[in-house]
Amino acid sequence: MTRPARRTAPPEFDLTEADAAAELARLAAEIARHDRAYHERDAPEISDAEYDALRRRNAAIEARFPALVRPDSPSLRVGAAPAGGFAKIRHGVPMLSLDNAFVAADFQEFCDRARRFLGLKEERLAFVGEPKIDGLSISLTYEGGRLVRGATRGDGLEGEDVTANVRTLATIPSRLKGHAPERIEIRGEVFMTKADFLALNAAQEAAGQKIFANPRNAAAGSLRQLDARITAARPLSMFAYAMGEASDIPADTHWQWLDRLRHWGFTVNPLSKQLASEDDAAAFQAAMADQRAALPYDIDGVVYKIDDLALQRRLGFVGRAPRWAIAWKFPAEQATTVLEGIEIQVGRTGALTPVARLAPVNVGGVLVRNATLHNEDEIARKDVRIGDTVVLQRAGDVIPQIVAVVAEKRPPGALPYAFPDHCPVCGSLAIRPPGEVVRRCTGGLVCSAQVEERLIHFASRAAFDIEGLGEKTIREFHADRLIASPADIFRLPDHEAEIATREGWGETSARNLSAAIEARRRIPLARFIYALGIRRIGDTNAKLLARHYGSFASWRTQMEAAVQIGSEARSDLGNIVGVGPAIAEELAEFFAEPRNVATIDELAGLLNITDAEPAGGGGELAGKVVVFTGTLATLTRPEAKAMAEKLGAKVTDSVSKKTDLVVVGADAGSKARKAAELGVRIVTEAEWRTLAGEPL
Ligand code: IVH
DSSP states (O other), X not given: OOOHHHHHSXXXXXXXXXXXXXXXXXXXXXXXXXXXXXXXXXXXXXXXXXXXXXXXXXXXXXHHOGGGOOTTOGGGSSOOSTTSOOOEEEOSSOOOOOEEEXXXXXXXXXXXXXXXXXXXXXXXXXXXXXXXXXXXXXXXXXXXXXXXXXXXXXXXXXXXXXXXXXXXXXXXXXXXXXXXXXXXXXXXXXXXXXXXXXXXXXXXHHTTOOOOSSXXXXXXXXXXXXXXXXXXXXXXXXXXXXXXXXXXOOOSBHHHHHHHHHHHTOOOOTTOEEESSHXXXXXXXXXXXXXXXXXXXXXXXXXXXXXXXXHHHHHOEETTEESSEEXXXXXOEEEEEEEEEEEEEEOTTOBEEEEEEEEEEEETTEEEEEEEOOSHHHXXXXXXXXXXXXXXEEOSSSSOEEEEEOGGGOOTTOOOOOOOSBOTTTOOBEEOOTTOSOOEESOGGGOHHHHXXXXXXXXXXXXTOOTTOOHHHHHHHHHTTSOSSHHHHTTGGGGHHHHHTSTTOOHHHHHHHHHHHHHTSEEEHHHHXXXXXXXXXXXXXXXXXXXXHOSHHHHHHHHHHHTSTTOHHHHHXXXXXXXXXXXXXXXXXXXXXXXXXXXXXXXXXXXXXXXXXXXXXXXXXXXXXXXXXXXXXXXXXXXXXXXXXXXXXXXXXXXXXXXXXXXXXXXXXXXXXXXXXXXXXXXXXXXXXXXXXXXX
């Protein structure tokens, strides 16, 4: 029977209920993946129009089958801006940073400068001292006493609209208690406690999800969620400490201002203290340093603010920091412990990395068991021996460093560490080429450690991005011989029933894994190249290669030809801007190995590798090597980089003869000088925006 109306009806009318449920699941996963590509990697894979079409299809099916709306439906997510991102918000008053003091003399110098500026002689300056929490600053706007807007700091001028997210924090009042100015902007620090950070990481690890490097990153990652329900589930708090734009200023001193904040319903750090003099400030600094390790959250110093707001107004700002406040930082946290052993880890490219195994020790509130030892030269330089008592230091990040050995405590008979010359995993010879610091296992495909690391890289976010196939799962599947090569990953759906019976799995999670794998059979060429994990072919070089060769077939043919030294293909490869001879050598070496070529061909048979888009319309900028230096006022570095890459330019860190363009922001230093010396073209941020077709 033919039903003419069907032909013109929207496709969702053709779906059975079961099909619709499956399609909504697929759309939820796909849209979430594109959201991540856009927000977390700044690397969208589809156009805004294609993205909108996915969302529209999701909405249309939901309208037809309202009972099937999923709890993770993209339509329930906030941030309905064109590509699902956070809207940008311009701060009424820029959110600035603070100058740092490291020792008492720096603090003294800050006080003397303020006194000189104010024309004071010996008069004492009174301060408020506030523990400096390592979190992320937030700006909250209240109108008529109601919270109307929350924004991240962003680049200081423009932040992201996280209103829906901040509303989920219990420490952020949605209405100010008592009398409040018509319009006021409150600033403070959003943070996560050390205990909550460790618990979150443990849960993330168990779920095969991203681990955060420190509480600061965890707080930022938790607040900047498109789905505000994720933020709500994360243990975030805020301490209020500053004022932005205000219709009238309800205080004469900073201390009174903090009091107002408390009355309105904010939490002010209870350790904040009024200090009558510089000496009091120095005593407070010492007291806080003593308390630091016992505090439930990380602090990296104390912020001192001149208490009198009239003086603050007179002092004003210089550059991006106030003259009336300073962050007096603590020295890095240190502890001593015993080095119980040195373990050699073997990485994806065979690099042997020594890791120190330590008697567990508390460093600034974090229990430390491991520390990096970098490489064999580093061990020799510090003469670190097993059994030694070592001084550990944790500065910001969670991975601590070994600073020194306590020589007096060396046990008798401790021998200098002999770095292995064979791979501890596969037993192959490990060699260290002249001039390099890294020793590498030569086992290649026979080395199971390398194979495992390559599989992990292959499925990782920036590569195939297979949800549910995290590091832990891959190690497990590899050990149990479910996967031995990347191609095996695409055969996992055939083993779905078996996976469902594994410990920690079940039918749903096994089915989700199969769906996630199926969803990734279509892969852009650049990601495919990156996923192979060829040495020196990171994300940027993979993109350059993909753009240059366009299709998988063309890349594959040219690479095989490039194996021949002196071939046309080899010199063409060397001519791609930014690729250079070392990378050409690496690629040729990879393709010279028949097992690598066989793996690639096997994958190509299982996948749909999509062609790369040729370098964007940027015309003038396509193929150019660009360096950004100094502080940019309107762009973050990742934004600037994405902008350049979109136009086909390559962004590098250092200035050389190969550099075509140097974009200088505020306080540009040696790179700008070097560019001038080399005669490289230098442009301002505004000129760059014009060149890139996005003028201010
Ligand atoms: S006042 C113009 N007070 O430190 C004054 N900042 O290094 C700007 N911070 O971006 C900030 N605790 O994220 C201030 N009690 C405190 C602070 C604090 C932490 C952070 C804030 C700021 C950064 C500047």
